[in-house]
Amino acid sequence: MSEPALSRGERLALASARVPFGVKTGLVWVGVFVALGLLFFLARFDNAWILDNVGYIAGGLQFTLFIALGGIVLAVLLATLGALARLSANPVAYGVAGFYVSFFRGTPLIVQMFLLYLALPQIRTNLVDRYPGIPAELTDPLLLTATAAGTIALGLNYGAYMTEIFRAGIQSVAAGQGEAADALGMTYLQKMRKVILPQAMRVIIPPTGNEFIAMMKDTALVSFLGVSVFTAEMFRRSQLVGKADFKNLEAYVVVAGLYWALTVVFTFFQARLERRLASGYVRVPTAVGRTRGGAGV
Amino acid sequence: MRVGDVTGNDVLVRVEGLHKRFGRLEVLRGVDMALHQGEVVVIFGRSGSGKSTLLRCVNFLEDPTEGTVEVAGYRLGGGHRTRRKREQIRRLRLHVGMVFQQFNLFPQLTALDNVMCGPMCLPGAEDKDVRRRALGLLDRVGLADKADEHPIRLSGGQQQRVAIARALAMQPEVMLFDEPTSALDPELTGEVLAVMKSLATEMHMPMLVVTHEMGFAREVADRMVFFHEGVILEEGPPQQVFGATRHPETRTFLDAVL
Ligand SMILES: Nc1ncnc2c1ncn2[C@@H]1O[C@H](COP(=O)(O)OP(=O)(O)O)[C@@H](O)[C@H]1O
Numbered sequence: 001m002s003e004p005a006l007s008r009g010e011r012l013a014l015a016s017a018r019v020p021f022g023v024k025t026g027l028v029w030v031g032v033f034v035a036l037g038l039l040f041f042l043a044r045f046d047n048a049w050i051l052d053n054v055g056y057i058a059g060g061l062q063f064t065l066f067i068a069l070g071g072i073v074l075a076v077l078l079a080t081l082g083a084l085a086r087l088s089a090n091p092v093a094y095g096v097a098g099f100y101v102s103f104f105r106g107t108p109l110i111v112q113m114f115l116l117y118l119a120l121p122q123i124r125t126n127l128v129d130r131y132p133g134i135p136a137e138l139t140d141p142l143l144l145t146a147t148a149a150g151t152i153a154l155g156l157n158y159g160a161y162m163t164e165i166f167r168a169g170i171q172s173v174a175a176g177q178g179e180a181a182d183a184l185g186m187t188y189l190q191k192m193r194k195v196i197l198p199q200a201m202r203v204i205i206p207p208t209g210n211e212f213i214a215m216m217k218d219t220a221l222v223s224f225l226g227v228s229v230f231t232a233e234m235f236r237r238s239q240l241v242g243k244a245d246f247k248n249l250e251a252y253v254v255v256a257g258l259y260w261a262l263t264v265v266f267t268f269f270q271a272r273l274e275r276r277l278a279s280g281y282v283r284v285p286t287a288v289g290r291t292r293g294g295a296g297v
Numbered sequence: 298m299r300v301g302d303v304t305g306n307d308v309l310v311r312v313e314g315l316h317k318r319f320g321r322l323e324v325l326r327g328v329d330m331a332l333h334q335g336e337v338v339v340i341f342g343r344s345g346s347g348k349s350t351l352l353r354c355v356n357f358l359e360d361p362t363e364g365t366v367e368v369a370g371y372r373l374g375g376g377h378r379t380r381r382k383r384e385q386i387r388r389l390r391l392h393v394g395m396v397f398q399q400f401n402l403f404p405q406l407t408a409l410d411n412v413m414c415g416p417m418c419l420p421g422a423e424d425k426d427v428r429r430r431a432l433g434l435l436d437r438v439g440l441a442d443k444a445d446e447h448p449i450r451l452s453g454g455q456q457q458r459v460a461i462a463r464a465l466a467m468q469p470e471v472m473l474f475d476e477p478t479s480a481l482d483p484e485l486t487g488e489v490l491a492v493m494k495s496l497a498t499e500m501h502m503p504m505l506v507v508t509h510e511m512g513f514a515r516e517v518a519d520r521m522v523f524f525h526e527g528v529i530l531e532e533g534p535p536q537q538v539f540g541a542t543r544h545p546e547t548r549t550f551l552d553a554v555l
């Protein structure tokens with residue numbers, strides 16, 4: 001008795017089944033890059049121009065990172081306060097936080113940037129016209145540089161979204177934890193700082209990492225406020241050189257690659273941080289993780 | 298308010314006319330009791346009879362609906378928590394250690410940090426002193442070698458002993474235990490009860506213990522309190538409660554658990 005002969009298609013399927021899935025997806029990625037490379041080559045991709053200009057565009061990295069870091073720090077602060085306010089019985093705190101979340105989630109980020117950059121100075125001008133006695137120290141903070149306005153707008157906007165993330169994270173901590181802290185006679189702030197927030201962080205950090213990565217990309221919006229050539233972040237720089245030399249393809253491919261590399265790197269660190277935060281929740285100690293002494297976070 | 302010696306003598310906890318309602322459900326219906334210096338009182342009774350609620354009213358994890366609680370000279374009632382009231386409650390709690398059925402250890406901290414974190418919150422706390430005392434307490438509950446472990450890597454009995462050390466680290470004047478062994482596998486209850494017994498007999502720590510461990514009660518309790526539907530139905534020294542039960546409800550319950 002002989003086996004029935006396999007068709008060509010069946011033989012191929014069997015051979016394919018022996019190749020690990022990871023290898024196959026890797027090959028697909030390589031294929032995509034080759035296809036794109038070919039496309040760019042046929043479209044006369046100017047590698048020499050890229051070599052000349054990548055340094056200038058990448059020079060905006062420090063401003064991109066600076067804006068994103070400033071924005072995320074502000075957003076985390078606002079989200080912490082906002083979440084505590086949304087969980088408090090104080091009507092003033094609850095009401096102000098409610099207004100904040102509603103407004104900054106309900107309007108476009110780019111509009112908020114222009115409100116800070118162009119609308120605030122007008123408030124200042126009109127106030128000073130009407131009340132010449134107002135000391136300058138009070139009104140000058142309303143004049144923001146484009147970078148400052150953009151950073152603050154990012155922080156306000158993301159802080160509003162993250163308020164909900166933080167609130168959910170705090171609520172995810174078991175009620176018994178707060179009761180144990182109360183029973184030890186901790187103050188509200190001690191309880192939050194030492195017991196509730198470190199545990200909420202486990203729930204908060206992964207989505208916050210996503211927000212940070214999204215924010216790094218949204219820093220590109222700051223370019224619309226017309227940042228000066230020397231303090232421009234990456235996107236503004238690619239716009240400037242791409243337009244000047246009619247090299248839009250090269251300029252935007254380079255800047256896209258830079259943003260992409262940035263997010264890949266941060267995603268990697270985020271994954272490590274998440275593993276570290278799992279310490280105390282898994283029975284097997286992880287390679288990182290396990291801190292000694294100190295009260296967490 | 299701190300009333301000090303006015304009601305003085307050796308009463309550490311005094312509960313007067315305590316009522317607690319959750320909405321329409323009246324869980325405590327007029328409870329009066331006192332805990333004296335060095336005394337161990339075991340509270341027992343059916344599930345849902347209000348034992349936990351009573352304990353939680355003593356350190357204001359629940360607000361009494363009516364009546365007052367007096368601990369270590371602080372006498373407080375229920376009602377709206379003003380800033381001043383919150384601070385008084387916090388100060389009262391500094392004198393009261395509590396051990397929960399579910400341990401409620403802080404999972405992100407090691408056993409040692411769990412024990413240290415309470416005292417480290419006090420003004421003027423020195424890391425070195427607090428650490429030394431915490432290690433001493435862990436040694437006392439037999440867990441000196443587990444100081445650097447996170448709670449998840451400890452057995453239930455070990456976790457509960459860390460929780461006892463954590464409460465003791467505040468140097469409380471009275472300890473509250475809410476079914477400290479009910480969440481444990483039977484073979485682990487002994488180690489926790491042994492620690493509690495040594496607290497009572499060696500340190501003469503006044504304790505309010507909700508438990509159904511009748512062996513422990515018989516051996517350690519000075520007084521037993523039978524709780525039924527939100528009131529104290531019967532109380533007395535163990536030999537009387539076990540030997541000369543006065544109330545048929547108590548008898549029925551004891552027959553069921555013994
Ligand atoms: N926070 C709460 N809200 C509503 N009902 C509660 C709450 N806590 C306890 N109860 C109710 O009060 C009753 C007594 O509860 P508890 O004091 O825990 O009893 P025990 O500890 O004696 O088993 C139960 O019926 C319980 O459902």
Ligand SMILES: [Mg+2]
Nearest residue numbers: 348349350476
């Ligand atoms: Mg109970």
